[in-house]
Amino acid sequence: MSRSGRLTAIGALATFLAILPLLPLTETDSWLVPASIAIALVVLTGAALRRRQAPRGVVPFAQFGVAILWLGVLVAADVAWMAIVPTPSWFERLSAVIGEGVDSMIQYAAPVPVERGILFFLVGGAALVAIFVEVAVFALRRVPLAGIPLGVMYAVGAATAREGWAWVWFVPPAIGFLSLLVSEGRNRVALW
Numbered sequence: 001m002s003r004s005g006r007l008t009a010i011g012a013l014a015t016f017l018a019i020l021p022l023l024p025l026t027e028t029d030s031w032l033v034p035a036s037i038a039i040a041l042v043v044l045t046g047a048a049l050r051r052r053q054a055p056r057g058v059v060p061f062a063q064f065g066v067a068i069l070w071l072g073v074l075v076a077a078d079v080a081w082m083a084i085v086p087t088p089s090w091f092e093r094l095s096a097v098i099g100e101g102v103d104s105m106i107q108y109a110a111p112v113p114v115e116r117g118i119l120f121f122l123v124g125g126a127a128l129v130a131i132f133v134e135v136a137v138f139a140l141r142r143v144p145l146a147g148i149p150l151g152v153m154y155a156v157g158a159a160t161a162r163e164g165w166a167w168v169w170f171v172p173p174a175i176g177f178l179s180l181l182v183s184e185g186r187n188r189v190a191l192w
Contacts, residue, residue: 004050004138006074010183011137011146012043014176015130016154018150021157021169022122025110034074034127041066042130046138056139060131067127068094071101094120110160127155133180143184147177 019035042063049059069084076093077083101117111133132149136142154173158165 007137007143007180007183008043010176010179011133012039012130014146014150015039015043015126015133016057016151017172017176018129019126020172021123021154022167025112025157025160026118026122027111027113031122034070034119036072038067038123038127039065039130041070042127042134046134047179056134060135061137062074062114063127063131063134065153067131071124075120081185083123110162113172125145125153125156137180137184143180146180150177 016036016039019032019039023029023032038159045063046059047068049062052154054062069086071085072094073081073083074088075097076090077085078132079093081087097117097120099117100115104112104115104117105121129149129152133146136145136149150173154170157169
């Protein structure tokens with residue numbers, strides 16, 4: 001595996017590990033697979049565009065577009081053309097789902113039921129973290145900055161928990177971040 005490929009894979013793994021602290025905030029883990037798919041789509045889009053030597057500034061926008069399309073498939077496939085292509089009703093549905101998510105966050109305390117509004121925010125949050133990790137690692141070439149979005153996921157979980165937050169939820173994001181740092185360090189030493 002190439003150095004870039006290794007960093008891509010470890011970045012995806014680090015992002016997946018960073019979303020695990022959100023599990024106690026929901027009644028079910030049904031959102032984990034769609035969130036994992038969102039992470040994979042973001043990472044694969046970035047890898048494909050980097051391989052084609054697309055400008056660095058274009059990659060995050062393409063990743064964001066892919067993430068929005070995936071979110072649309074999850075919550076608005078029935079009003080999209082061929083389940084993917086946005087229509088005016090598709091945009092209206094996304095707007096309504098965002099409103100439902102905000103209402104659910106205001107109404108419920110953790111653990112929340114995973115309705116489509118909450119699903120939208122969980123999967124969208126995972127996709128955004130993946131995009132920010134990719135930007136830090138590949139566009140900015142500053143792997144330590146990837147710790148910020150990875151840490152935000154832990155902070156969200158810790159801040160919204162009603163009772164004490166178990167220290168064990170800090171371990172997965174920490175392992176992911178340290179893996180990124182080690183991989184980038186290996187790449188730097190190999191180039192030297």
